[in-house]
Amino acid sequence: MLNRIYAIILRYHYATIRSWDRLTDFIYWPFIDLALWGITGAYIEVSSNGGIQVLDSLVCGIILWYSVYRTQGDLSIGILEELWNKNLINIFSSPISISEYRLGLLLYNFLKLIMATLMASLIAYILFGFNFFKLGWIIAPFMGLLALFGWSLGIFVAGLLFRFSTKIQSLAWTIIWIFAPFSLVYFPREILPYWGQIVSLFIPTSYVFEEMRSVLHGNQVIWNNLILCLELNLVYLGISGLFFKSSFKAALNRGLVKIY
Amino acid sequence: MEKVLNVDSLFKTFGDFVAVDKVSFSLKNGEILGFLGQNGAGKTTTIQMLLGVLTPTSGSISFLGKDFSQHRSELLEKINFSSTYTNLPFGLKVKDALHFISYLYKLPDRKKRVAELVEIFNLGRLLDQRIASLSAGEQTRLNLAKAFINSPSILLLDEPTASLDPENAQTIRDFIIKERREHGLSVLFTSHNMTEVEEICDRVIFIQSGRITLDDTPYNLARKLDLSTVRLLLDTDSAPFQQLISGSGIQIERIGPEISIKMKESEVPQFVNSLVNAKIDFHGLTVTRAGLEEYFFKDRPDNSGKKNA
Numbered sequence: 115m116l117n118r119i120y121a122i123i124l125r126y127h128y129a130t131i132r133s134w135d136r137l138t139d140f141i142y143w144p145f146i147d148l149a150l151w152g153i154t155g156a157y158i159e160v161s162s163n164g165g166i167q168v169l170d171s172l173v174c175g176i177i178l179w180y181s182v183y184r185t186q187g188d189l190s191i192g193i194l195e196e197l198w199n200k201n202l203i204n205i206f207s208s209p210i211s212i213s214e215y216r217l218g219l220l221l222y223n224f225l226k227l228i229m230a231t232l233m234a235s236l237i238a239y240i241l242f243g244f245n246f247f248k249l250g251w252i253i254a255p256f257m258g259l260l261a262l263f264g265w266s267l268g269i270f271v272a273g274l275l276f277r278f279s280t281k282i283q284s285l286a287w288t289i290i291w292i293f294a295p296f297s298l299v300y301f302p303r304e305i306l307p308y309w310g311q312i313v314s315l316f317i318p319t320s321y322v323f324e325e326m327r328s329v330l331h332g333n334q335v336i337w338n339n340l341i342l343c344l345e346l347n348l349v350y351l352g353i354s355g356l357f358f359k360s361s362f363k364a365a366l367n368r369g370l371v372k373i374y
Numbered sequence: 375m376e377k378v379l380n381v382d383s384l385f386k387t388f389g390d391f392v393a394v395d396k397v398s399f400s401l402k403n404g405e406i407l408g409f410l411g412q413n414g415a416g417k418t419t420t421i422q423m424l425l426g427v428l429t430p431t432s433g434s435i436s437f438l439g440k441d442f443s444q445h446r447s448e449l450l451e452k453i454n455f456s457s458t459y460t461n462l463p464f465g466l467k468v469k470d471a472l473h474f475i476s477y478l479y480k481l482p483d484r485k486k487r488v489a490e491l492v493e494i495f496n497l498g499r500l501l502d503q504r505i506a507s508l509s510a511g512e513q514t515r516l517n518l519a520k521a522f523i524n525s526p527s528i529l530l531l532d533e534p535t536a537s538l539d540p541e542n543a544q545t546i547r548d549f550i551i552k553e554r555r556e557h558g559l560s561v562l563f564t565s566h567n568m569t570e571v572e573e574i575c576d577r578v579i580f581i582q583s584g585r586i587t588l589d590d591t592p593y594n595l596a597r598k599l600d601l602s603t604v605r606l607l608l609d610t611d612s613a614p615f616q617q618l619i620s621g622s623g624i625q626i627e628r629i630g631p632e633i634s635i636k637m638k639e640s641e642v643p644q645f646v647n648s649l650v651n652a653k654i655d656f657h658g659l660t661v662t663r664a665g666l667e668e669y670f671f672k673d674r675p676d677n678s679g680k681k682n683a
Contacts, residue, residue: 117478120477121474121476122474128470128474129465133465199461200459204460205478367428367429370428371418371459
C-alpha cells in the first residue's frame with residue numbers, strides 16, 4: 115500500500131519538476147500577489163498617517179490563503195492532468211485503489227504547500243520585512259484547517275471532473291474565488307453586507323482569518339472558533355468525499371477511457 | 375491446462391446500446407489467445423472490464439480462480455496491459471514514468487527490473503527524453519515496457535504492435551513467445567494483423583456485435599474454409615490454357631504479371647496435373663493455404679448473410 119501511495123507522490127513530483135508552469139507557482143504568483151497587496155497595504159498605512167495598520171494582516175492573509183488556494187488547485191489540476199494525458203487507465207489498472215491514489219495526491223499536495231508557504235514567507239520578508247513565523251506555532255493549526263477546506267473543494271471539483279470530464283475544467287482554477295470574499299482573507303466580517311456576514315459564518319476559512327487578525331493584534335486565540343471551523347470542515351469533507359465516491363463509480367460505469 | 379482467466383456471461387450496456395452481450399470465454403495457463411473482431415465489435419470494452427476500469431452491467435470475471443471484483447488489488451499485481459489507446463504522462467521523461475510505475479507494484483528489485491526492460495525494449499537512449507517527444511513506435515515500446523514491469527502472469531495486449539515497424543514488431547512477438555515459454559505467461563491478444571495472429575496465437579475467439587461467434591485454433595478455422603490460392607506466371611491467351619479453363623468455372627484474377635486462382639485445397643494437385651498434361655508452359659508456381667485474413671475479412675458470410683468488408 116505504501117509503495118503505491120509513494121508512486122503517486124513520485125508521479126506528481128516529476129510532473130512538477132519537469133514543468134516550468136508548475137515551478138512558477140512557487141515563486142511568480144506569490145511574488146505578484148504579495149507585491150500588489152503589500153504595496154496597497156503600505157499605501158493605505160501611509161495615507162492614514164499610520165492610523166490604519168493593514169500591511170501585516172494583508173501579507174499574512176495572502177500567505178495563509180495559499181493553504182486553501184494551492185491545495186484546492188493542485189488537487190483538481192492533478193486529476194485534470196490524468197485526464198489530459200489519458201493516464202487514468204494506466205493508474206487504475208494497477209493494484210492502486212482510489213483511496214490510495216487520493217491519499218498520495220493529498221500528501222504530495224501537503225508537501226508542496228509547505229514548500230510554497232516557505233517560499234511566500236521568504237518573499238514577504240524580503241519585500242516588506244514581514245516575519246510570517248512571528249505568529250508562532252498557531253500557524254500549524256491555521257494552515258491545517260485552511261488546507262482541509264482546500265481539499266474539500268479540490269475533492270468536490272475532482273468529483274465534477276469524473277462526472278463531466280474536461281468540459282468543466284475551468285472550475286479547477288475559478289471555484290476557489292467564489293469563497294474568497296466570504297473567507298475574510300483581507301478584511302473583517304463586519305465589512306461584508308449583512309447577508310454576506312451570514313454566508314461567511316458557514317465558510318470555515320472565515321474563522322481562521324478572523325483569528326489570524328486577532329493574533330496579529332496581540333489577542334489570544336478563541337479556540338471555540340477554530341473548533342467550529344474544524345467541525346464545518348469535517349462536514350464539507352464528508353460531503354465532498356461522498357460526492358467524489360459516487361462520481362468515480364459513475365465514471366467506472368462509463369469507462370475511464372471515456373473520461374478526458 | 376489450468377484456466378487463468380474465466381469470463382462468464384459478461385454483459386455491458388451503454389444506455390440502450392448493448393456493447394458486450396453475455397460473452398463467455400477462458401484463457402488457459404501459458405496460452406496466447408487471439409481476441410479478434412472488427413472495430414466497434416466489443417474487444418476494447420471487454421478488455422477494459424477485465425482491467426477493472428469499466429464496471430460490467432452483469433456477469434463475472436475471475437483470474438487465477440479468484441473473483442476479480444472481490445480481489446481486485448491482489449489480482450492486478452499479476453496482470454498488466456498495453457494498448458494503443460492510452461498514454462503515459464506526456465510531460466514526464468521516460469525514466470520518470472518507468473520509475474513511478476515501478477512503485478505501483480510490489481517488485482523485489484525495482485531498479486534491476488527497470489534496467490532489464492530498458493534493455494529488452496531498447497529504451498536506453500530515450501530515458502532522458504520527454505514522452506511527448508517520442509515517436510508512435512517509441513511510445514509503443516515504452517507502453518510495452520510498462521506492461522511487463524510487474525512480470526505479469528496474465529497480459530492483455532490491445533493491438534500492441536500497431537505502431538511498430540516490422541523489425542520491432544517481430545522483436546516484441548519473439549519476446550512474448552519467450553516469456554510464455556520461460557515463465558508461463560498467458561496473453562489475451564487483439565490485433566488486426568492476421569498474419570501476426572496466426573504466428574503467435576494458440577487459439578482465437580471472434581467477437582461480432584458484442585457476441586463471441588467463433589472459438590477455435592487458427593489452423594482449424596483456416597481448414598474450415600478449405601481454400602487455397604494458386605499463383606503462377608503463364609500465357610493466359612494460349613489456346614491450351616483457354617481450352618483448359620473454358621467451362622471449368624475457374625475464376626482468374628490478374629495480379630501484376632501473375633495470375634491468381636482460388637480453389638479448394640484438394641483440387642490443387644489435379645489442376646497442376648492438368649497444366650502439365652496440357653503442356654502449358656508456366657513458372658513461379660506458389661500455393662498458399664487460406665489464412666485467418668481470408669476467413670474473417672473476405673470470405674466468411676456474417677450473420678445477415680452478407681460478405682464481410
